[in-house]
Amino acid sequence: MSRAIKRIAHEIQEHNGDLANLVLIGIVRRGVYLAERLARALPTGGIAQIPVGTLDISSYRDDSRADGGGPQLLGRHVPFSLDGKKVVLVDDVLYTGRTVRAALDAIADLGRPESVQLAVLVDRGERELPIRADYVGKNIHAAIGQRVYVRVEEVDGLDAVVMGELRQTV
């Protein structure tokens, strides 16, 4: 996992060149820890650490049971301006794309960034929306119904990506 983060950091650097205008936004909860690790892995040119903001977007367990418009913005903490910035949105798993879509709405409301790039640790495919990540740690092909979990040390005590069956709770 730390290899994957290092590689993503390297790609971000390669793609953006000057990092002075770069900000990271992690999606709560594991995306935030990944964003913070990415910020540490990126060179700062001696100025300050790359700013990290957070978006809290409700996840959902079961598509058919959720109502309303799907994942929704619960909260945000972005204590800096996004105008003219290159924003890298960070999440642990990219699946249907719905969370990212909600995050893009939140970012559009917050300001006018020059660009938004998406970095995910795991892309498990099965997209339902026209969303694609710019930086992917690992592609995993998981069957529908199977769950992919990212564990991070800050929350779970260890770094790991695990796959499991979805237990139907009827």
Add this chain to the structure above:
Amino acid sequence: MRLPKHDLVSIEDFSQAEIERIFVLADQFSAALESGEKCTLAHGLIMATLFYEPSTRTRLSFESAMHRLGGSVISSADMHASSAAKGESLADTVRVVSAYADLIVLRHPRDGAARVAAEYAACPLFNAGDGSREHPSQTLCDLYILRKRKGRLKGLTIAICGDLKFGRTVHSLIYALARFGANIVAVPQAGMEVPEYVLERIAVERNYCFSTVSISELSSLAGDGGLDALYLTPSAPHQMALFTSDLPLAKIPSGEAPAALDAFYVTRLQRERLPDKGAGAEAYVHFDARALKTTRTQAAVVMHPLPRTDELAYELDADPRAAYFEQAAAGVPVRMALIAWLLEQASQRAARTPIAPEAPRFSPQPAVRCANVNCITRHESAYLTPRFTLARNPDRSRLMLRCDFCERELGAEFVGHVRTHRYYRFDDNLRGYVRQWIEEGSLAVFETVKQAEESGYEPYRRGPQREIMNAAGISRTLDDLAGQIIAGTADPGNMVIAGIFSRGTILAMRLRELIEARTSVRPPCISIDVYSGSDPLRMVDGGDEIDISGRTVVLIDDVINTGWTVQRAMALLWQRGRPAAASLAVLIDRGHHAIPIRPNYVGKNIPTVRSERVLVRLDSSPADAHRKSSDRVVIYSILDSMKEPAVAQ
């Protein structure tokens, strides 16, 4: 007697002389209240209090003031339970209520609401707080107590601490203190700094000057690292400094910063205005007796707009320097003075001298949306036309507009002229023309080139164009796209086609014909106008909007560039329901994607350089296959407005 139409929307609506006069009146009323003297000044007048947000002390002190003056009060304490819940607009409500009352007091959760209400109310209107903007009557109380305690305002040094972003009393106070020539030391909670537009305004209007200090300089001042702060240096006679809350107050450097503080103004954390309610509270300012023990702070009075939460220790209450209960008590005499001042004006023959020349206001066509999601113009769009004044440019490549209601600024890269229907990439050389167009009412403003094109504008000057697709090519490509869409969609019967207005809609209708020919399913077709303020979605066949929940939506656009248009289109769709899936089909993918949205189906990839435009020209009658001869896709480059055309090819 009718009260003159002098609204109090912002503290800026009153001149310094008028504020001084209100203070004299407030002194008289304080004395009268003390001695139990009866007053009948406002006998026969009715004040209406309209509160769209809960408030105890502001409403009660206004109502008490009116009763003390012998007037009467009609009230709707909870507007959300009454007319607003029935969907009545703010404009209609205040128009109706101004027929019932001589004076309206309004509190509203949206930024700029008081400005709107004042324009529609026939009687004078007092702003008792609008969103995160101003609360001028509170500011008058603050200034009144400060002046009473210190004997003056000019040259005082006031530290303002805590939430300086959402705290509306603070913005009013900063403007007013700057006007009276006080020094301001801002000590914001991290992430709750004074908003740009407030700083900008006092910089321009009051000659306050800012500069930044590097982290290392600050660290040496503060003693420990990790600070992230702005430091504003003096520009005589004013001085202003901004520090973060991490900086110990005792360590404010003695060289540049004030030798002694005259007052601390502590604000409450506006928890209800934080997007994630409650977060950020852990580290909020806590102010106790220790802060008053240093030589620099021993003469400082402590003020707070109340209610307090944890930021003021109760141990301070007994200290003679605590002025916050006095502030609250001043609420009644100061508001009595406000009403009495209006009565004084009514009996005066001479017109009020205008405070400052007004900046020209304008409403560009097509309508430009204010960038502030809480702006009143975004919530009462049925009758409110967004209106702007010109703001200063931070860079030469964008025209800055300031919302006339909420003061939020936004930058536009493209401007146009409504009669010639030409658009220009803004640069500073155009500023003179822009001013002229504002005066003529002929300025158009566009967020993107795409919006300019969709509005029927042509570039002022374009380079040579080349055709990359003719009618037959477009027809072949659409045929291919239809095949891709059918192959990619599991159940065509569940499909909804959504075209992004205008060319996307035309393509969507053509694609629907092609899909129907192959599958004999005729999917419903929606048109999404992402730049329209109201009513952005409609069915192309007319009729009621269908429920998109559970459907597979195929979005169609002619050209994908940055992707923001598609993001907006999806946001609009998601407001209506929850599609099972959405995919995106485009005729041309020209690259330059700025967000992680990628089309699922692409007619043709055409790499371009950024200054080039891809323009799809379509015959708008999809039914007539024989008249498609004018269909084509061309590429041209936009040339800078004021430069000579570069030689292309």
